[in-house]
Amino acid sequence: MSKLLVTGGAGYIGSHTVRALLAAEHEVVVLDNLKAGHREAVPTGVPLIEADLLDEAAVRAAIEAHRPDAVVHFAALIEVGESMKDPARYYRNNTAGSLNLLTALKDFGSIPIVFSSTAAVYGEPDVVPIPEDAAKRPTSVYGETKLWTEHMLKAFDAAYGLPHVNLRYFNVCGADESGAIGEDHPNKTHLIELALLTALGQREKMMIFGEDYPTPDGTCIRDYIHVTDLADAHVLAVASLLDGSPSTAYNVGIGHGFSVKEVLDAVDRVVGTPLKREVAPRRPGDPARLVADSSRIKAELGWHPRHTDLVGIVESAWKWHSGHPHGFEG
Template sequence: MTVMVTGGAGFIGGHVVLALLDRGEVPLVLDDLSTGSRSAVPAGVPFHVGDVGDMKLTSRLVREYGVEAILHFAGKIVVPESILDPLGYYLANTLKTHALLNVAVQTGVKHFVLSSTAAVYGDPRSIPVTETADTLPLSPYGRSKLMTEQMLADVDAAYGLRHVALRYFNVVGADPDRRHGQSTPQATHLFKVALEAALGRRSHLDIYGSSYPTPDGTCIRDYIHVSDLARAHLAVLDHLRSGGASRIFNCGYGRGYSVAEVVEAVKAVTGTDFEVRRAPPRPGDPAEIVADSNELLKLGWEPELNDLRTMVDDAWQWERKLAVSRTTEQIDPGISPSIPIVA
């Protein structure tokens, strides 16, 4: 049976497609390429350019490919942007998921896995954060995802669509085999920005806020390697297929690193130095958030890449591969920029 991966040409969705292929599953990718890349989808994987809110399209694809499960990654994810464009975020993350769920119910899709976020917790009262913690999101991004989780629960109660919502903490790294990584232009993630600074692609790195109530004054986050996160999706899909109940799971390692610690790790791994500037804190950023992922561990998920230097190094090797690709494209303009150069 086929697994539809919405946003499967993006960073996390693309790694989940690889994880599905690695164990012999049959993925189908639907992506509008607003932030994803066609080159991220492996050869031979059915790929359709389109909007998850297009019910006619998604209904046709589900029926044509016999889709059994939907893994839903498509959406918007930048907290500061969501504050400036709340309606855009409620449209992309909530209303379009409403349309996709309509199709799932109408066509008899059995399982649904939602890409959610730790942003639903806001500024948590205790660390580490469990799935039963209060949900008090600080941004339209977090609220759009929380609304979607609540909608999923109601859909399950009414129609029996069993689902899992995975609340990601901070997703970093790249495929250890260098098949995929973060390639979105103008990405705002700390690892991506720091590594681009190390490569000289940025003049400096801004650290937003230096007086938080943390040991070094910078925000603390729980970083999870994207390949470990991809395997978490397989674990919850197996849970649903074996008759497991609808659940919410945190996805993190239970260990936090400050922004300053990450910057120092990037400098150590890359052997470079770059300018770091202090900037005002951004709206919607909690001081510290670290996961309690014990419920996910109980499913048999076992992190394999939960080391800061490993996460940085995998992301660094991917950035170097991208740099080689860009250099080659500049030398030979006949090479398509959508085709990665194999390092």
């Protein structure tokens, strides 16, 4: 059994990954500033350090106190639109905060790290499905902050021998099968979450931004990866680093996409009532199709998604949202 420090472990993806790591018999410590995460999402008995990565002394104290064998790094601001309006906040939090963490990991013996990256590092892709060696041209400040952290990790590995795995997620969705934890972001921007909150009467209608894309039904297509499958990928990435595997990057997606209309149709089916929809113009920078080529992680780590049925994915999210219509506070 290894001891792991999980930054952002009280958040959506982090809390699901904490449970997967515990199921794999790891000892887990969570570090989270709780500005977007939730104390209630951390399992009973798991130590929670309430601290911010921008507090360099607190980060170093946590690592010195717990001496983790590896770190899983989720803590970040994640809203694309907000990052364009307040880039200083995103560079400070995501980039400077990560630098504080990496510096501490280097100083305590180059502790291996799994980094929560994003498909946003690719920007507008030249080829779909997108392989890991595709050009990195992020179109948002959020994507840039994640790519800068990847650059820092590469430099730290070359200079200090800091082993790492970058996991580039596509559209994360769904919830734990228990319905006890799920998605509860301060700012609601994810399609399935927005649709289910609309079904609960918390929003009037669903906006479809563009139906004139070069796709079968004219709406954008995205690769939707269930959060528990993503958590499994983190468990495998941790194991590979602890076994001494070299640093690398993996895409994590199911390898095919669903359109906006297909997602909304699935939500209608699950909740039993059609949502009110309104078509609006395209949003600038929205690619027609973003789908992962996840063949590398399948071949090298043996990862395979267990949740590929769209209705099943929506059902798991609906179990959480219908049982917790106002999130953890409800």
